[in-house]
Amino acid sequence: MHLYDPSRIGITKSGRPFFVLVVSVLVLVGNVASGAEERLVIEGLDQPVEVLKDRWGISHIYAQTEHDLFFAQGFNAARDRLFQLELWRRQATGTVAEIQGPKALQGDIGARLLKFRGDMTAELAHYHPRGAEIILAFVEGINAYIDLTLREPSRLPLPFQILGIAPGHWTPEVVVSRHNGLFRNATQEVQFTQLVHLLGSERARALVNLKPGLPALVPDETIDTALFSRDILQRYADSRSGVRFEPEDVKPEFRRADVPEHQEGLPTTSFLPDLENDPGLLGSNNWAVAGGRTLSGHPLLANDPHRSMQIPSLRYWVHLVGPDWDVIGGGEPALPGISIGHNRRGAWGLTIFPIDQEDLYVYETNPDNPLLYRYQSGWESMRVLSETFLVKGEGETTVDLKFTRHGPVLYEDHEHHRAYALRAAWLEVGTAPYLASLRMNQASTWEEFRKACRYSLTPSENMVWADVDGHIGWQSVGLAPIRKGWNGLLPVPGDGRFEWEGFLPADELPHRLDPPEGWIGSANQNNLPQGYSHALGFVWADPFRFARVSEVLSSGRLLALGDMVQLQQDELSIPARLLVPLLRGLEPKDDRTRDVLDRLMSWDFVLDRGSISAAIYVTWEAHLKEAVGQRLIPKEVRSVLHPRSLSTEKLVHWLTSPDGRLGADPVAVRDAILIDALHHAQVELTERLGTQMDQWQYGQVDLKHIQLHHALSRAVDKATRAQLDPEPRARGGNASTVNNTSDAENQASGASFRMIAVVGDWDRSLGTNAPGQSGDPGSSHYDDLLEPWSKGRVFPVISSRSGVEAVTEATLQLFPTPGTKQAESP
Numbered sequence: 102m103h104l105y106d107p108s109r110i111g112i113t114k115s116g117r118p119f120f121v122l123v124v125s126v127l128v129l130v131g132n133v134a135s136g137a138e139e140r141l142v143i144e145g146l147d148q149p150v151e152v153l154k155d156r157w158g159i160s161h162i163y164a165q166t167e168h169d170l171f172f173a174q175g176f177n178a179a180r181d182r183l184f185q186l187e188l189w190r191r192q193a194t195g196t197v198a199e200i201q202g203p204k205a206l207q208g209d210i211g212a213r214l215l216k217f218r219g220d221m222t223a224e225l226a227h228y229h230p231r232g233a234e235i236i237l238a239f240v241e242g243i244n245a246y247i248d249l250t251l252r253e254p255s256r257l258p259l260p261f262q263i264l265g266i267a268p269g270h271w272t273p274e275v276v277v278s279r280h281n282g283l284f285r286n287a288t289q290e291v292q293f294t295q296l297v298h299l300l301g302s303e304r305a306r307a308l309v310n311l312k313p314g315l316p317a318l319v320p321d322e323t324i325d326t327a328l329f330s331r332d333i334l335q336r337y338a339d340s341r342s343g344v345r346f347e348p349e350d351v352k353p354e355f356r357r358a359d360v361p362e363h364q365e366g367l368p369t370t371s372f373l374p375d376l377e378n379d380p381g382l383l384g385s386n387n388w389a390v391a392g393g394r395t396l397s398g399h400p401l402l403a404n405d406p407h408r409s410m411q412i413p414s415l416r417y418w419v420h421l422v423g424p425d426w427d428v429i430g431g432g433e434p435a436l437p438g439i440s441i442g443h444n445r446r447g448a449w450g451l452t453i454f455p456i457d458q459e460d461l462y463v464y465e466t467n468p469d470n471p472l473l474y475r476y477q478s479g480w481e482s483m484r485v486l487s488e489t490f491l492v493k494g495e496g497e498t499t500v501d502l503k504f505t506r507h508g509p510v511l512y513e514d515h516e517h518h519r520a521y522a523l524r525a526a527w528l529e530v531g532t533a534p535y536l537a538s539l540r541m542n543q544a545s546t547w548e549e550f551r552k553a554c555r556y557s558l559t560p561s562e563n564m565v566w567a568d569v570d571g572h573i574g575w576q577s578v579g580l581a582p583i584r585k586g587w588n589g590l591l592p593v594p595g596d597g598r599f600e601w602e603g604f605l606p607a608d609e610l611p612h613r614l615d616p617p618e619g620w621i622g623s624a625n626q627n628n629l630p631q632g633y634s635h636a637l638g639f640v641w642a643d644p645f646r647f648a649r650v651s652e653v654l655s656s657g658r659l660l661a662l663g664d665m666v667q668l669q670q671d672e673l674s675i676p677a678r679l680l681v682p683l684l685r686g687l688e689p690k691d692d693r694t695r696d697v698l699d700r701l702m703s704w705d706f707v708l709d710r711g712s713i714s715a716a717i718y719v720t721w722e723a724h725l726k727e728a729v730g731q732r733l734i735p736k737e738v739r740s741v742l743h744p745r746s747l748s749t750e751k752l753v754h755w756l757t758s759p760d761g762r763l764g765a766d767p768v769a770v771r772d773a774i775l776i777d778a779l780h781h782a783q784v785e786l787t788e789r790l791g792t793q794m795d796q797w798q799y800g801q802v803d804l805k806h807i808q809l810h811h812a813l814s815r816a817v818d819k820a821t822r823a824q825l826d827p828e829p830r831a832r833g834g835n836a837s838t839v840n841n842t843s844d845a846e847n848q849a850s851g852a853s854f855r856m857i858a859v860v861g862d863w864d865r866s867l868g869t870n871a872p873g874q875s876g877d878p879g880s881s882h883y884d885d886l887l888e889p890w891s892k893g894r895v896f897p898v899i900s901s902r903s904g905v906e907a908v909t910e911a912t913l914q915l916f917p918t919p920g921t922k923q924a925e926s927p
Contacts, residue, residue: 387451397662437536
């Protein structure tokens with residue numbers, strides 16, 4: 102074992118021992134013998150391709166043509182993530198009912214209703230000048246591996262055996278599916294409308310955290326708010342629901358007899374986010390630090406996108422090397438290219454920049470013919486498409502899907518002669534999530550990167566950049582509808598008075614280059630420039646994560662790579678730092694509550710696993726939200742807005758600056774709420790964890806942890822489930838810390854994938870990806886990255902050829918079929 106010298110190049114993308122960078126780093130180096138070598142002849146290749154898999158399961162793909170590079174990327178993704186890709190394909194095509202029967206039919210209908218139905222030629226050409234060729238090559242590679250498994254079924258991972266199914270072939274339509282996008286505005290529109298109906302516009306607006314300014318929540322006079330319910334968005338929700346396997350779905354030899362109590366209500370799928378049920382999910386961090394602010398003089402770029410935690414992970418590391426391509430990073434395994442990473446000239450990362458890209462339209466329908474809806478001075482007819490679905494156990498069924506000029510019809514209320522349709526920017530040409538990263542992968546300057554960003558339309562994002570020329574920059578991206586005279590926060594009539602007037606030109610979206618402070622970043626906070634003239638959106642994340650990032654990066658000292666690692670894992674709670682001092686001088690109700698008060702008053706505000714004070718604080722904060730919500734949210738409203746889903750920023754504001762809504766003496770009421778909530782917190786912790794306070798550590802199965810459940814684990818017997826589900830791990834942090842672990846006790850979302858790029862000294866870059874690179878439970882890389890990730894450890898991200906060879910554990914040689922031009926014999 103040698104001391105890792107940051108100035109040396111030689112530890113490449115994946116050196117084995119995990120480490121935490123503080124000042125120095127220990128890592129194994131030296132002679133690493135290559136492991137197994139596999140040689141395959143694959144139809145569809147033009148020339149030989151080499152895939153070196155390193156110790157962390159990252160594949161480094163070396164190809165001699167662009168076609169072969171993306172063919173091999175698809176082949177390799179299928180080799181590692183075949184079952185994940187199969188579920189992706191079925192969700193994208195609305196064919197889950199073929200393996201699950203009637204219970205999956207509504208999800209399939211929703212998927213087909215909301216699929217992209219535009220010009221595929223224009224669609225594929227949008228993402229890259231050779232987009233059609235790249236996407237087709239990627240699809241051919243996936244299908245080549247599927248064909249291999251059909252010839253050699255022993256290659257199929259365990260989930261296929263459990264279900265007794267075989268994977269299906271892909272098409273380009275699957276790659277450009279929108280089913281995986283982060284879209285949410287329609288859900289908010291219905292919720293806001295329900296709040297306005299129950300509370301009125303002003304009281305509703307006071308409860309939701311909208312910014313900038315004071316956007317109105319005033320519905321059009323023709324909108325009957327009493328008619329709004331969650332039923333309106335049921336097909337929208339169905340289209341985004343994950344696949345939930347039950348015992349009857351699996352073969353008898355794997356089937357469980359009952360459902361374990363601890364799994365009730367837990368996500369058992371899910372390659373899709375649950376934005377609605379986990380408000381902490383809207384969270385990612387990125388930043389770039391200029392070389393003049395770093396110890397090494399090299400710019401540093403860090404990114405940790407937060408998505409639902411799942412097994413296998415949503416993102417997947419890969420390294421692509423071919424003519425005019427040398428790019429490494431993470432993307433979704435179902436997509437060609439890399440969405441977060443670096444090439445030899447620059448690095449980039451992303452967070453959500455929440456442009457409002459959806460509107461719900463409400464129509465008056467003709468009582469004599471519900472296919473007719475009023476538009477301007479006359480009636481227009483809905484377009485009807487018939488779709489046929491194969492349902493396991495029931496055969497084929499045909500469903501009529503309906504569309505207005507604005508988009509798919511989500512719901513029809515025949516009693517009140519109303520129909521509801523969705524207009525979505527993500528149904529426009531060029532809006533498949535993340536695919537425009539193909540253009541970014543080849544950018545070599547800030548100007549080229551900005552140009553590539555113009556093609557990135559969904560999801561809307563904050564892109565940060567750092568390059569070898571010393572530049573750092575921020576460019577917001579996304580297709581932004583222009584709404585004149587209305588703000589998009591509530592549903593609007595579909596009668597022609599509320600139309601989008603095109604889209605904002607990409608060059609007018611906010612951006613910044615080489616700021617004087619020497620760093621730039623985002624954490625989903627409201628980062629619209631002061632006085633920015635366009636209304637892009639009003640629902641942003643609370644500012645606490647960005648405030649902490651800013652606090653650290655603005656310290657004035659030179660920053661090192663280890664500082665980036667520590668900041669990504671930072672668990673200091675700014676809400677705790679603001680709320681705990683409010684307890685000073687208050688008199689507890691009993692000695693037990695005094696003990697927990699004393700603990701909080703001497704605490705450092707870090708939500709560290711093992712911390713008793715952290716356990717007290719998070720329980721207290723939850724009771725504070727409950728108590729404040731009980732006072733401010735009438736009982737009849739709580740089915741729409743639960744007290745514990747209140748914005749933490751709002752909570753801090755209401756408690757630090759109490760007003761008349763708390764009563765005639767708001768300070769006294771506030772103080773009573775603070776101490777009562779603390780009493781309830783200690784009672785809850787005593788009941789749950791015992792009378793001994795040293796048993797109250799934050800970060801345990803009974804309080805805060807990560808337990809990943811495979812999509813099949815609910816359905817299978819104990820022995821099989823043990824192969825699918827990793828053991829739980831302790832966690833720290835919450836939704837307000839930079840290490841965003843969500844507010845759920847079982848971490849529902851957060852950063853499984855992280856990247857820290859050392860610009861120009863690329864082999865010193867670092868990363869994570871939990872639980873592992875492989876989706877095959879039989880692979881050593883299925884969950885090997887989970888334990889180090891849970892402890893805040895990272896691995897080297899090596900991209901030089903010599904460095905990759907030093908940590909290669911297995912090699913795959915792919916050869917074209919004999920007779921192919923320039924084919925070589927294996």
